[in-house]
Amino acid sequence: MTERKRLRVAVVGAGGIAASHRAAFQAYRDDVDIVAAADVEEARAVAFCAAAGNAKPYGDLDTLLAEQEPDLVSICTPPGLHVEQTTKALESGAWVWCEKPPCRSLAEYDEMAAAEREGGPYVSFVFQQRSGAGAAHFRSLIADGVLGRPLVAHCQTTWYRDAAYYSVPWRGRWDSEGGGPAMGHGIHQMDLLLHLLGDWAEVRAMTARLVHDVETEDVSTALVRFESGALATVVNSVLSPDEVSRIRVDCENATVELTHLYGYGAKDWRYTAAPHVAEKATKRWSVASDDVSSHAAAFGPVLAAHRAGRRPPCSGEDGRRVLEFVAALYKSAATGAGVRRGEIVPDDAFHRSMAGAPA
Template sequence: MTAAADRAGRRLAVVFQQRTGSAAAHVRGLLRSGALGRPLVARCDTLWYRDADYFDVPWRGRWETEGGGTTTGHGIHQLDLLAHLLGEVDEVSGQAWRVGREIETEDVSTAVLRFASGVVAVALTSAVSPRQASAIRIDTERATIELEHLYGHGHAHWRLTAAPHVPAEEAASWAFPELETPSGHAAYLDAVYPALASGAPLPEVCAAPARSLEIVAAIYHSSRRGAPVAIRELRDDPAMRAAVRADVVDVRPGRRP
């Protein structure tokens, strides 16, 4: 899509609405400015609940028609926000699991992401979690960043905790701005439409349109390979980005390998 847009002289704006909102922009700014110190370790959870009736829809839970399982359909949004905050991913180790649903694709995935900056993150995506939550935690040299929400976030869903050695007055300067814009499609369209109409550069929420798809594809490829997958491999070989099917390990009772 990016190449096609370039050939046609058009601009490509792909929607990942979890990137939007004043809170995500504020945290991203703090990380990029160095105010919180170097990011060290992170976790990314998408713990949702989709029962058997949800998967009774004929096209769901099948590689041919849905293109992936809960990682593709659900977890990609939090993975995208994590990468929007922390930058490029170098390498992914992942595994796809089938733990509870009668489907062809995965209902759970686990992954370890190594970012170009050196940050190591663990990611858990689930479609079998009764108490639903979407969460990110990033530990830096000077603070812990926490987000917990479900399908959208505002300032109240985020928490910044300073490390013990950080002066209180400095930590107070990290406060979220008074003017709040919740995340969501409206925030995305409000940012993108004026740029498209005026010819101005697209906003940062449109950057790296393929990055999250590459992360998911790398999780699936790693599950097949049984070894880490470098993101550069996907960028060098377009065939690796198309119609990727994970090697799903079925651990349901009576079906364990």
């Protein structure tokens, strides 16, 4: 039997989040080799490569791509660099697995998508909150009609970040981060909300800058109507000392709650039956698997898609949906009007920038 070719992976940006990517790849050590890492700070690239094993450090992406010809490039740099680095990797023939947020605007997302080719390479994005067994279980119960229709939902990302956090030069700026907590923090829970409830139809939002000396907001709220008719509230904050990530969905037959911070397992989901539901009907509601949400769990489907030459999850329209939602949130907050899905087209200022400013 011919031995299956191992995936040659390189990492760009060897800062804090790169460790989660390294752990994800090492979880598939029988299928993946980490061959290189690039960072503008040489010491970080060297340290990452030492922890990865036999990887080679680089100071720039161009040289890495030319010398290593990786099969997949993991992008762990600030959002302002994503479109350039992703496009270079795709044009070299490498697939891309890119950290959130995907980029700074819908225009940049569409530019990256234009560099893809049918059958690959593709770019997909790290929305690991989708990956826990609890999310798949909820979706299966909804698909089977067991929980009834989703009616009302709440999506909460209320975290705390101090002034030191924003002392990093690229944070809190439209041109480098692309937005505030709606873009850089709450996007995970909002993506999970859309993954659970389906397409959104309209959003009405407000943003404010209440504490931090930054260009972007530090808190946002939104009201959302889904295509199904369900209504939701969304809150994103970096002003909240009691930190929590939470989604609650009230369905016809049950209330389903997920409460965690940066990741969840089966124990973090709670199902409460409506009074009219018999106890025996709830037997299949408990989550059978304790597979947690993680980068490793999120990478598995990307690896499988690469092997099969098919589009991975969290890419294409599937990856764009939450970014369009964020753009609609910012546009609604700026204009005071509701924004419909599909409204933000290429000649719209909010297609070019989440701030609504010219590119």
